[in-house]
Each structure stands twice: as structure tokens, then as C-alpha cells.
Amino acid sequence: MKKSVRLYNMIEYCNENRNFKLNDLMSEFNISRSTALRDIKEIEALG
Structure with missing residues (x-):
């Protein structure tokens, strides 16, 4: 899966799942x- 699609x-x-764990x-x-932590940081940076 491409990174952009995954993000x-x-x-x-x-x-959809407000209460989730890593x-x-x-x-x-x-x-x-x-990878999960890195992706979360990128999503946070997007706002």
C-alpha cells in the first residue's frame, strides 16, 4: 500500500475509532x- 493511501x-x-491503541x-x-509512530507524527503535522 502506498504511504499516501495508508495515511x-x-x-x-x-x-471512526476514537478509542484505539497503537x-x-x-x-x-x-x-x-x-512505522505507526512515524505515520501518526506525520498526520499530526498535517493538522
């Missing part, structure tokens, strides 16, 4: 802990 899908996932994102998108 968009992560935003949608976060909006492990939830890791499982949903099949990504490592470091």
Missing part, C-alpha cells in the same frame, strides 16, 4: 511500531 486510511480509521493500527495496517 488517508489511517485518518479515516482514527475518525497495536490496533499496527494490526489493521500490518505495519511495524516505528
Whole structure:
């Protein structure tokens, strides 16, 4: 999955699932802990 698509899908996932854990994102998108943290930081930077 392209990074831009993953970030968009992560935003949608976060909006639909207000109470989630990092492990939830890791499982949903099949990504490592470091990738999940990096993606969250990028999403936060977008506002």
C-alpha cells in the first residue's frame, strides 16, 4: 500500500475509532511500531 493511501486510511480509521491503541493500527495496517509512530507524527503535522 502506498504511504499516501495508508495515511488517508489511517485518518479515516482514527475518525471512526476514537478509542484505539497503537497495536490496533499496527494490526489493521500490518505495519511495524516505528512505522505507526512515524505515520501518526506525520498526520499530526498535517493538522
